[in-house]
Amino acid sequence: MPDRPGVHNVVNGDVTGTVVQAGEVVIARGRPAPRQLPASPARFVGRAGDLAGLADEPGVHAVVGSGGVGKTWLAVQWAHTHGHRFPDGQMFVDLRGFSPDRPMAPAAAVRGFLDALGAVDIPPDPHAQVALYRSLTADKRLLVVLDNAADAAQVESLLPGGSSCTVLVTSRRRLTSLNTRHGARHRILGVLGDAESHDLLRARLGSVRIASDPAAVQRIVKHCAGLPLALAIVASRVETSPEMSLARIADELGRLDDEDPANSFPAALSWSLRELTGPQARVLGLLATAPGPDIGLAAAAGLTGSVSELPALARLSLLETVADGRYRMHDLIRAEVRAEDVEATRRVTDHYLYTAHSADRHLQPYGAPAVLPPMSPDCRPEAPADLDAALAWFDAEHQCLLAAVDTAAEHEWHDVVWHLARTLTTYHHRRDHPDADIRTWRLALRARTPGPTLITSHRRLGEALTRALRDSEGLTHLREAIVLAEQSEDLYQLSHTHRALAWALGRQDEDADALNHAQENLRLSRELHDTTSEAHALNAVAWFTARLGDLDRARSFGEAALALRPNPEGEASGRETLAYVEDRAGRPDRSVEHYERALTLRRAHGYLRHIANTLDRMATPLRALGRDEEAEARSREARELFARLQE
Incomplete structure (x- = not known):
């Protein structure tokens, strides 16, 4: 319907609706403008010329440079400094274009921006969401920071409407089509000069320490090759190891650096990693395998067995602390330290599955009980206390849960994929995320294991596609579920699929056909003595x-x-x-x-x-x-x- x-x-016990007339765009009145910028970089130094010429007028501005050169720091520093120019807000998204995990889909980023802007009655169709986003931003003075873009295609649907907004894009690639199609101005960000590198170390270590051995400092600067991330890692290690002389640090970096500037970051990281304790190195390597863009304390404990090492790793600039006690790792560090451990990966995946199952029981307390796969040894799932806690957990962990589905699919843990898709369905419905529901049920369908799970996968995928207004595809999967249920003589599945088909056809105003399926659902429910159905x-x-x-x-x-x-x-x-x-x-x-x-x-x-x-x-x-x-x-x-x- x-x-x-x-x-x-009425078919699924759900109510959906709108609060606006057709064609009217409504946003939440009285809500504050979005302020999504990460914290301003601590002790930011240098880049005066880049800051001065970055975005002197509205439009699209791209900051391009190698990994670890400081593109995000520059964009966020400029955004904080010029925030007064954007009274309608500042929005930020990490597109994770070069992350070992899947880059963020543009549709997911658009949906996040619509939520931030207070859009009401968001349409399910992704193209309609882009149109709504452009309508809402057309006359605003808004800053949009699109960090870590893989390519221009990931960016284009995120460009706001009108000509009064400013967009900052960071990427490791030159996004030439943004220039030709949208007039984007590119700024190539190079490494820091020697003077700026000295200033960064001075800001971190203090003038006294720097003045104690200028020659050693110069050698450290040379080995870090002007990469801010490398300098930050070295500075963090020096701060936590006051007993180490600067000369010794320079010597050790020199042994790791073969004079190739491209090796400056790996050399700095390798030197820092050599000083880690065994538990710290183990925890860091396991965290690099964690699904998703970041990780919370409970999931980190499930993955590594301990969270006591996390603050020390953050002080060493090997982890970044983000909101609500979560941790994130730079993708360059992740690629270098990743330590595959299938048991640990299964353990954290089970953490997400079992916690999602507990949370889902608060969202859907009347659903049929489910038998989960056996829990991994030492897995310690969370138990949200009530509905509000369950929704908050799903909100915080959603991207990690989607990544956990991907991880389970890669390892061919088909039962885990299926149950994760199942536990996410009600949340996706509540938060109006049909695309995410489609993604998880497509992965669940890959196994094509005959039986009830296959029928359910077709049915749930059909429902998700229908919610996304992809009616023809949705009906195809729902009808396939009918055929499979009839072939297997599974009356329970057949009953529920007739119910789903009635709902899907009703959304298309096919009320007579919908009634036929509802009547068949009624007949089968009575035959099964299923009074709830x-x-x-x-x-x-x-x-x-x-x-x-x-x-x-x-x-x-x-x-x-x-x-x-x-x-x-x-x-x-x-x-x-x-x-x-x-x-x-x-x-x-x-x-x-x-x-x-x-x-x-x-x-x-x-x-x-x-x-x-x-x-x-x-x-x-x-x-x-x-x-x-x-x-x-x-x-x-x-x-x-x-x-x-x-x-």
Whole structure:
């Protein structure tokens, strides 16, 4: 069924809708402008010429240079210094273009920016999301920092609309098509000069230490070849080893450096790594294998067995601390220190799986129980305490969870892939991430293991594609699930797939066909003595019967659904169906009664989108009763909740 006011998904117990009229762009009013920049680089020195000429006017500006040369530091330093020029906010995304993990998909970055801008009623189609992003930014004075881009194709859909925004792109490659198609100005960032390298070391180590052996300092500068990352690693090691003389450090760097500037970073890193303790080296190597762009403390403990070494590794500039106690590793360091350990990789993957399963039980407490693969020894999953904690965990770990699915697929841990896809489905639905759902279920489908898991993979992929408005593809997978379920005579799978097909066809206003599948879902639910599924099926039959105009029969089916005493989520959906029936039948007082009961249930469940949709739909019968002030209050609360969903 199309996602619009007055149309809800009774088939899956879900409600979807909008708060705006067609063609109207709405954003959350009163929310602060986005401020997404990372912290300003500590003790930034030099680059005066690069800073002065970086972005003197709006448009696209690309900073290009080798890995470790300081592109991100320069862009972030400039952004903080000139932040006053962008009253509508500063947005930042690390595109991870050269990370050992999968680079960020442009669609994921666009979606993140829409959330930051407070967009309400984000369309599921990626092209429509890009259009909305450009509409929202067309007249703004906004800074957009696109860090670590792999190529121009990763950048183009992230360029804002209009001509008043400034975009800073960093990359290791010259993005020539940005120049020809978008007039981008390129700044090639070279290594630091000797004077700037001295200044960086002085800022880190102090003038006294630098003055104690100028000749040794000059040799260190030479061996680091002007690479800020190499200088930072050496400086961090010197800071933590005050007993080491500068001359000894220069000598050791010289033995590792064969006069090739390209070896300056590996030499500095190798020298620093030699000084690590055994536990520090082990932890660093394992962290380099972690799926995702960063890692939290609990997952790090699951991967390495200990987090006590993390602060020391951060002090050595081998790790970077990011928000909320998480750690990130530069991809150059990751490539050098990565230590493959299949048992540790499986352990952290199981950490994500088992924690996601616990979190999902808060999001979907009435789902059927699942039997997970055996847990790895020494795996210590988290147990989110409640719904809010579960959502917060999913939000923080989402990119790592997607990377864990990739990792499990690479190792052909097909059962882990399937269960990760399953545990992410409800979260993806809540946060409106159909593309991520498509990605995980496609990976789950690769195994093509005959049986219920294969049927479920087709069904879930079909549902995700349908949510993304890729209706033809979605129906193909749903119908394949029907064929497989019929061939295997799996009535349970057949019942659920008919339910999914009813929902998918209803979104396309194919109400008669949808009703046929809902009726088949009802027949099979009764044959299986599955009262929960029967209640959902009765509700779906009621909905499509009402859509086709037979309100009396629709009311009978809806009341029969409630008589089965479904779970609170199912009752809320049933009440909303009856509210729709009564509203169409010209009984707004009865409609409001059902909506009020549904709203009470929705509030208890805590799913904000459901609450917002129920509030939004109540306004019509309230106005029909002349209760205009109450209708406006409900509509206003709905708008506020939709805005919160984008925070």
